Amino acid sequence: MNEESFRIYLKSRGKKPHVVDGLVNSIRLFEDYLRQRGKGLEDAFENDLGDYAAVCEVEKQGSTKVRVRGIMLYYDFTGNKSMARQANEIRETQTAKTRKIFQLKDFMGVNLDHIEKLSKFGIIDVNQMVELGKTPQLRKELSGKTGIPREGILELVKLSNLARSSGLKAVRARLYHDAGFDTWEEIARWDPEKMREKIAEYVKDTDFEGIPPTPKEAANAVVTAKKIPRIVEW
Numbered sequence: 001m002n003e004e005s006f007r008i009y010l011k012s013r014g015k016k017p018h019v020v021d022g023l024v025n026s027i028r029l030f031e032d033y034l035r036q037r038g039k040g041l042e043d044a045f046e047n048d049l050g051d052y053a054a055v056c057e058v059e060k061q062g063s064t065k066v067r068v069r070g071i072m073l074y075y076d077f078t079g080n081k082s083m084a085r086q087a088n089e090i091r092e093t094q095t096a097k098t099r100k101i102f103q104l105k106d107f108m109g110v111n112l113d114h115i116e117k118l119s120k121f122g123i124i125d126v127n128q129m130v131e132l133g134k135t136p137q138l139r140k141e142l143s144g145k146t147g148i149p150r151e152g153i154l155e156l157v158k159l160s161n162l163a164r165s166s167g168l169k170a171v172r173a174r175l176y177h178d179a180g181f182d183t184w185e186e187i188a189r190w191d192p193e194k195m196r197e198k199i200a201e202y203v204k205d206t207d208f209e210g211i212p213p214t215p216k217e218a219a220n221a222v223v224t225a226k227k228i229p230r231i232v233e234w
Contacts, residue, residue, distance in 0.1 A: 001027050001041055001074070009077045026070030041074070046086040053090045065094040101125040102163050104156060108174040108209075114156065117146045126160035133157035134232045158182045161232050165224050167217060171210045175199065176221070178208070183234060187225035192218040 003024060010020045027041070033052050034044055049071065056064040072087035103125050105115045118124070123132060133139045133153055143150040161183065162173040179202040181187050181195065190198075193215065200212035213221065 001031060006074060006077055010073065013073075022066075023070035023073060026067045027074050029067060030071050042078075044083065046082060049083060049086050049090065053094075057094075065091045068094075101127055102160075102169055104129060104160070106170050107156075107159050107163075108171045109178075110156065110159070111152060114146075114148045114152050117148055118156075121146060126163045129156050129160035130164070130232060133160075136233060157232060164228060165221070167220060167224075172213075175203070175208060175210050175213075178202070178206075181221075183232075184225040184228050184230065185234075187221055190222060192222045195222065 006027070007020055007024060010023055015023065030049075030052060031041055033055070034040060034048065037048070039048065049068075053064045053068060056067050068087045068091045072084050072091060075081075075083035075087060104110065104118065104123070105112070118129075123129060132142055133156070139150060139153045139157060142148070143153050146153075155177070159173045159177055162168040162176055168176060176182065176187070176199070179199045181190070181199070187195065196213055196215060196218035199218075202208065203210065203212050
């Protein structure tokens with residue numbers, strides 16, 4: 001590992017000194033693991049990373065996503081896209097295991113009567129809402145079964161679909177939805193700054209109980225929109 005260059009790269013990405021130290025140390029640990037297998041960082045493969053992640057979980061449950069973050073950044077730094085992608089997939093999988101599934105009732109401004117009707121059919125979280133409302137036909141059937149108007153079902157599906165991103169939950173999902181950025185397809189079309197300005201105008205004009213996204217947040221939303229899998233049909 002070219003530690004000095006990697007440290008400079010991490011600092012250029014805004015990482016604080018103590019964070020840089022932790023990320024570098026995660027590479028050293030992976031390097032030690034590979035050395036025991038007669039390999040180095042530059043000739044490791046995806047299966048080596050998968051095996052390492054399994055070892056990390058055995059040593060300490062929940063430690064994988066922390067250790068793999070540094071590895072992901074290292075291979076991004078060296079231009080090894082396949083290893084960076086594999087590290088990111090492992091990290092996302094581990095994060096998903098510990099992430100609390102967002103509840104429909106926790107969205108800002110939802111119709112609580114609709115939430116109660118859905119709960120009687122065991123539908124209480126965003127994952128269920130997306131799965132059971134991912135096509136027009138399924139939304140029609142769910143509307144008929146629950147007695148909730150089709151537009152009410154559609155609203156909850158759109159909010160739940162946005163909530164697939166950790167940055168768009170209770171208030172944020174409602175803000176993006178009501179400001180006209182209610183699908184990932186729509187968000188992906190926009191320049192981040194222009195989208196942020198439009199949302200800021202909406203907040204000002206409507207006295208929305210929340211603040212506009214920061215430039216970084218808007219940029220992250222557009223990046224997410226361009227890569228997140230399309231699983232809902234409109």
